[in-house]
Amino acid sequence: MPASPAAPPFLPSRRLRDVRGSAIRDLLTLTARDDVLSLAGGLPAADQLPRERIAVAAERALRAAGSVQYGETAGLAGLREVVAAHESGRLRRPVTPAEVVITSGSQQALDLLARAVLDPGDAVVVEDPAYVGALQVFQAAGAVLHPVPVDAGGMDVDALAALLAGGLRPKLVHTVSSFHNPRGVTLAQDRRRRLAALAETYGFLVVEDDPYGLLAFDGRPPLPVAAHGAQVVRLGSVSKILAPALRVGWLLGPGAVCAAVERLKQCTDLCGSTLTQTIAADLLADHDWLAGHLDRLRAANRSRAAAFTAAVDEVFGSAVTRSTPAGGMFCWLEFPDGTDTDALLPRAVAHGVAFVPGSAFAVGPPRGSALRCCFVSYPEEVLRDAVRRLAAAAS
CATH class of the missing domain: 3.90.1150.10 (Aspartate Aminotransferase, domain 1)
Structure with missing residues (x-):
């Protein structure tokens, strides 16, 4: 043969x-x-x-047939409502469920956003040192990375402003704004305001990656960058406050961005787990327990x-x-x-x-x-x- x-x-x-x-x-x-x-x-x-409270929520969820069925690509309606209410409190302005897309952790949100916005060769500003997961996503998208230093007050927004004044036109500026990974520092409020203003002036999107904001030791979460302007996409997650295994995150942003992310999510996984989303909605809506x-x-x-x-x-x-x-x-x-x-x-x-x-x-x-x-x-x-x-x- x-x-x-x-x-x-x-x-x-x-x-x-x-x-x-x-x-x-x-x-x-x-x-x-x-x-x-x-x-x-x-x-x-x-x-x-x-784990015990998660077990109670899981038992409740499993009583509903819909919790083990396919769901909406943008996420369980009840969870989007809970997240919208949660973000309304954080941003001190009304947020609607239509502004929220539920994802498999905030890492998927970041990946979908990059795929929706970036073409190979596009400029992206990242902090230096940077969150490794963000570097991987932007490298996969073929972006050209432009580092901006991080000091005790978070991203050096003066250095960013100098790059912009020199002609740099990024599509995205990524920041882990609160309790930075890896530096552990927090972006100062005056820098948050200026970053949001620069986004409005130069037309880029700020990606505010915020999985740690609720973990402020004094119980007072920093006011998000998104509270200072409309050119901000917020990424959130229950991984650090409830449990990583739930794989529940979200993206909050302008309607056009959410629609683009939702379309790409259809290509990626059709929908997330309605079971874990039902559990997360139960936990996040139980305000006294949370x-x-x-x-x-x-x-x-x-x-x-x-x-x-x-x-x-x-x-x-x-x-x-x-x-x-x-x-x-x-x-x-x-x-x-x-x-x-x-x-x-x-x-x-x-x-x-x-x-x-x-x-x-x-x-x-x-x-x-x-x-x-x-x-x-x-x-x-x-x-x-x-x-x-x-x-x-x-x-």
Whole structure:
């Protein structure tokens, strides 16, 4: 018999070739060992996930036949109403369900938005250091990335204004406005106002990625960028406040943007899970329970942040500078002596602790002496142990 022809080699598309892998996802595989304390992933604390309340909502949902049927592409009507009411309170203006598209986490919202708005070669402004998931999405869309620095007040809007004055015309400007991933800082209110004004003047869309805003330690979420102007698309999620496994996020924006995203979502998955959307709607609509849950979650995160930063100060002293978390999940550390955190990582894993090197978030020059730690995943004493292990690896 003639030999079968060899299978042709797999040739990835140019779109895939342009997307770098996520060091964070790779680290989750590397550190899934019981002997490694992982400060790498942005994982909510397992002991803070409201499993019992989710179970009650799931039982209720399963009594309704519609919860296990196909649903609307834009999302369950009841959930869109709840999210619209939620966002109305955040923005201090009325939001209608027609302005909301429910997605599989906010990451899908970001991907659909990029596909709806961007053509290859379009300019996109990103923060530097940047959220890795945003970099992957914009690289897949073929965008040309223009980094803007992040300092203690969030995105350097003066630097953005200078780029715009010099002729840059981005389609999108992406910001993790509150409790930034990875820097942990929050965009100052005067910068939020100016960013919204620049969007109106130059005609770009601000993508306000806001999964952490409700995790302010003092219980006062920052007023969103979208409260200051109409050229803003907000992305939200229940992953950090309820449970990642629900895979419920949303996009809030102008009608034309929502319609374009909905059309692309039809191509992607037809519709999301009506079951998890029904559960999420139950939880978000239970205002008294949700307020108490968020208070408990903030208190736990505040205590863990304090334990982590105190341990860093005690163990490292002046050998490390750090951010001061006021909410969210992350603390950014830097070694003034130039310690190579990429080289430090395998030594740290050998000592039973992991982090994400700063290079994973770099858009411009490498950030080889920085690293990101998530402080919410473990109780206080475990966090102190993790810092001691990190110091042993760095010594």
